[in-house]
Amino acid sequence: MACRGGTWLFAAMLLATTELVHAFRCAALPHGRARRSSCPVWSADYKVFFDVVVDEKPAGRMTFKVSEDFLPKTTQNFRSLVTGEKRIIDPLLSYQNCLFEYGPQYVQGTFNYKWSHVCKGKGKNIFGKEKISEPQELVSCRHKCPGPGGGYYYGMEVDLEDVGGPDQTGDAGRNLISTQLQKPLGLILEENPNGQGVFVAEVSPGSNAERSGNILSGDGVAMVGEEDCSAGSLEEVLGLVGNAKSFVSITFSRLEASLENDVTVLTIPVGGPGHGMSRFDIIRVSESPSSWKQRLLLNQAVIGRMESGRKTLQLMATARQAPKIVDCGVL
Secondary structure, eight states, X not given: OHHXXXXXXXXXXXXXXXXXXXXXXXXXXXXXXXOOSSOOOOOOOEEEEEEEEETTEEEEXXXXXXXXXXXXXXXXXXXHHHHTXXXXXXXXXXXTTOBEEEOSOEETTTEEOOSEEEEOTTSOOTTOXXXXXOHHHHHHTEEEOSSTTOOEEEESOOOOTTOOOTTOOSSTTEEEEEEEXXXXXXXXXXXXXXXXXXXXXXXXXXXXXXXXXXXXXXXXXXXXXXXXXXXXXXXXXXXXXXXXXXXXXXXXEEEOOOTTTOOEEEEEESSSTTTTTTOEEXXXXXXXXXXXXXXXXXXXXXXXXXXXXXXXXXXXXXXSSOOEEEEEEEO
């Protein structure tokens, strides 16, 4: 009986110890949340805003819904840098007056895609450590990247089914913009991955295309003159443009995504440059070609989704100078 009683006593002590450890883990996480073995259902904890200046002119406000469920320490760092509440300790702990840059996705070494808006911040995190690390949360909330290349992204799952982009052919669901452009146009065009259709990869600063004010990166080439180019190859489109005289009549098609279908997310890198520090990215997933959705999301943790400010992002994508955050905070 003594042994049996000792066994019961040991079991009771073990249970009490387990409960104590569980309570400690819950208390150690923000808002008393315990780590979960599977990815939780996303829900917004708060909203943040960024007021941006583009080419020294006010470009409006972007707002994002942010969740703390996935990466509590990382989002705590992000929120503190948004509010600037730690600036008393260190003036570098704020996103105010930080610049947006563009990711290192280059084609032929001449330009970069502007579907990813990168803010590197000021290179510090509020914890005073070299890197923020949350391996358990990342492992439990990872998702396969779209496309054949594989890899993962983390945090909030992005629904990419039926999401449009410049690789769509045809004019369904698109607005048509016709314009007369003087040569040289100042457009960098690229063929869609499926070989059908061509889109504007970049509008060169100071070019005739930029001065027209009608063309944005991501616009599809629908017609050159009277020729339908919605499913044409890059060689065919360039040939038609080359055969034109001083001015070229081009019709572009632009997908105007509805709020329901628009996928613009706020992400934090989980590896590579800026990981564990102050960097965050704004990725215009729905406006990027399908072949780029995978590369843009790879090794990113999605912590939020855009609520408003798509026009501001479009201005940022055509900026001559690095867009700047002039004010930010929590709503």
